[in-house]
Amino acid sequence: MLAGYRTPSGRVLDKVIHHLDDHCTAFIRLSPFATLATASVDGWPDVSPRGGDPGFVRVLDGSRLAMPDRSGNNRIDSLRNLSGNPRAALMFFVPGIDETLRVYGTATPIPADALGVDFTEFGRQPLSVLVIEVERAYFQCSKAVMRSGLWDPERRxxxxxxxxxxxxxxxxxxxxxxxxxxxxxxxxxxxx
Known part of the structure; x- marks a missing residue:
């Protein structure tokens, strides 16, 4: 352990699950915003904001998510990273709830129509969909969001x-x- 840091408690370690339970599913369905973290083969990290209507990321089952990849600036940093290193992390936010949900797994880009799910939003289909095979999921405590005052209108x-x-x-x-x-x-x- 690094100097000055204490060992995490058993509860902190035990909260990590290896699937999406009912609480994870409900949180994802409420979330209009998430960050997608990827890294290139040589380790350069990237974090990309993703958003849409609440539930824009779909829970396919207890071990898979589907995230639409909407048109944007066409840098495709995340997709490029995933082509060589499929590991990905998502952090979901729900306005008004201070806790966040972290999900880790491997992501595979597929054609938007491959799942038979309608991802139309704002009148447009996504260019592709990332299917994330969930390996770990857990809720992060509220401390960072509370410290930031992220949802506090007076701190806007x-x-x-x-x-x-x-x-x-x-x-x-x-x-x-x-x-x-x-x-x-x-x-x-x-x-x-």
């Missing part, structure tokens, strides 16, 4: 304290042709 940051995303992109890309915020938000201007 006013959008005006940070530059518009269009300005951030113009500066990062050194590209004055990037359209204004209103055009970017339509999603039609360019993929970022």
């Amino acid at each position: 940051v006013e959008r005006s304290v940070f530059p518009p995303f269009s300005q951030v992109l113009r500066d990062h890309c050194r590209d004055d042709t990037i359209p204004d915020e209103a055009t970017l938000r339509t999603g039609l201007a360019l993929e970022l």
Whole structure:
């Protein structure tokens, strides 16, 4: 163990299960947001935000999840990583609930229509679906979310304290042709 850290309690270790129980399933069905963590063959990590309507990630059974891979910036970092290293981790969030759910396993990209499940959202089908074979799942205690005040409306940051995303992109890309915020938000201007 690292200096200064105590050994985890038996309860902390015992909460890890190797399937999705009723509580995991219910939490996933309530979740509109998750992060997907992958790593390349040479170990470079990537964390990607994923979101949709509550339950956008489908529980297929007690050992499998299906996550739609929606069109985005087309970097496909996660898919590229999974092609060489199928290990993946998901962290599910539910607004208003301080605990999070962590799920670990292996992910396989498949065609969107291969499962016979309709993943249409916002009028569009995903480009592919990740099927995650669950190896471990457990709920994370609420301390980090409580410390952050993530769901506390009084701690919400006013959008005006940070530059518009269009300005951030113009500066990062050194590209004055990037359209204004209103055009970017339509999603039609360019993929970022």
